[in-house]
Amino acid sequence: MPLRDTTESSRRRIVAAAVELLENGGPDAVSTRAVAAAAGMQPPAIYRLFGDKEGLLEAVAEHGYAQFLESKRAHLDADPEDPVEELRRGWDLVVEFGVSRPELFAVMNRATGRGSDAAHRAGLEILRGRVRRLAAGGWLRVDEELAAQIIQATGRGAVITWHSTPAERRDPALLTVLREAMVAAITRAEPTLPAAESGPAAAARALRAALPDDADVLSDAERRLLREWLTRLAADGGPPRA
Numbered sequence: 001m002p003l004r005d006t007t008e009s010s011r012r013r014i015v016a017a018a019v020e021l022l023e024n025g026g027p028d029a030v031s032t033r034a035v036a037a038a039a040g041m042q043p044p045a046i047y048r049l050f051g052d053k054e055g056l057l058e059a060v061a062e063h064g065y066a067q068f069l070e071s072k073r074a075h076l077d078a079d080p081e082d083p084v085e086e087l088r089r090g091w092d093l094v095v096e097f098g099v100s101r102p103e104l105f106a107v108m109n110r111a112t113g114r115g116s117d118a119a120h121r122a123g124l125e126i127l128r129g130r131v132r133r134l135a136a137g138g139w140l141r142v143d144e145e146l147a148a149q150i151i152q153a154t155g156r157g158a159v160i161t162w163h164s165t166p167a168e169r170r171d172p173a174l175l176t177v178l179r180e181a182m183v184a185a186i187t188r189a190e191p192t193l194p195a196a197e198s199g200p201a202a203a204a205r206a207l208r209a210a211l212p213d214d215a216d217v218l219s220d221a222e223r224r225l226l227r228e229w230l231t232r233l234a235a236d237g238g239p240p241r242a
Contacts, residue, residue: 007049010039010041010045010049011049011050011059013039013040013041014035014036014039014041014045014046014049014050014056014059015056015059015060015063016039016063017035017038017039018030018035018038018056018057018059018060019060019063019064019104020038021034021035021038022060022103022104022107023101023103023104026103027057027103027106027107030053030056030057030060031053032046032047032053032056035056057107057110060104060107061107061108061110061119062118062119064101064104064105064107064108065108065119065120065122065123066119068094068097068108068123069119069122069123069126071093071097072090072093072123072126073126083130083133083134083137083139084134084139084183084187084189086130086133087130087134087151087183087187088179088183090126090127090130090151091151091154091155091179091182092179094155094159095155095158095159095162095175095179098155098156098158098159098162099159099162099163099175102159102163105159108120109156124148127148127151127152128144128148131144131147131148131151132144134147134186134187135147138188139187139188139189140186140187140188141185141186141187141188142185142186146186147186150182150185150186151182151186154178154179154181154182155182157178158174158175158178158179161174161178162174162175200233203233
């Protein structure tokens with residue numbers, strides 16, 4: 001087998017092992033010793049092929065960008081009928097990738113090497129193409145560069161906020177609202193927000209927000225009990241449970 005093929009095969013094995021360790025155990029799990037063991041190789045091979053751990057993480061980021069670009073191109077419409085819907089789909093793809101693969105997403109956003117930078121630029125070209133089609137159709141309300149920055153900032157912000165929120169408090173509606181806020185900020189399209197909620201849950205949230213902390217008519221125990229009931233109602237619209 002040619003030496004080049006052997007080298008590329010070794011690189012792929014090491015990167016695949018590093019990605020698996022990263023996604024299962026976070027950055028601390030990606031030690032050169034652990035990656036070498038998972039790839040069935042000796043640690044010196046990592047230093048020979050990647051230089052050091054940072055070089056390995058750059059290769060992991062490049063791998064992540066390649067996977068993401070592949071999925072992005074699979075959903076790319078060369079001549080979309082609705083560039084605003086194309087914008088929504090592209091934003092959703094970024095956020096879904098970040099939500100489902102947080103450790104890899106974080107490494108991709110920290111990477112600064114030439115390989116990952118080239119992949120990042122390829123992704124930016126897809127984004128700029130989408131923005132250009134919005135501009136050509138008369139949809140943009142801001143200039144193209146600012147629009148691209150807003151799209152990137154809201155996508156990354158959505159992923160960071162999702163993962164920094166305790167799992168029991170995460171609400172998928174947040175992602176929809178952020179996406180539509182982005183659409184409203186850069187385009188002239190009407191946002192497609194969820195319908196305004198009515199019923200017990202909405203009423204409970206409104207009353208809980210208006211409830212003063214020092215209402216003399218209620219004792220401390222009564223206020224705590226009322227807040228507990230309102231929180232339960234606000235969460236699922238059901239009656240307070242005994």
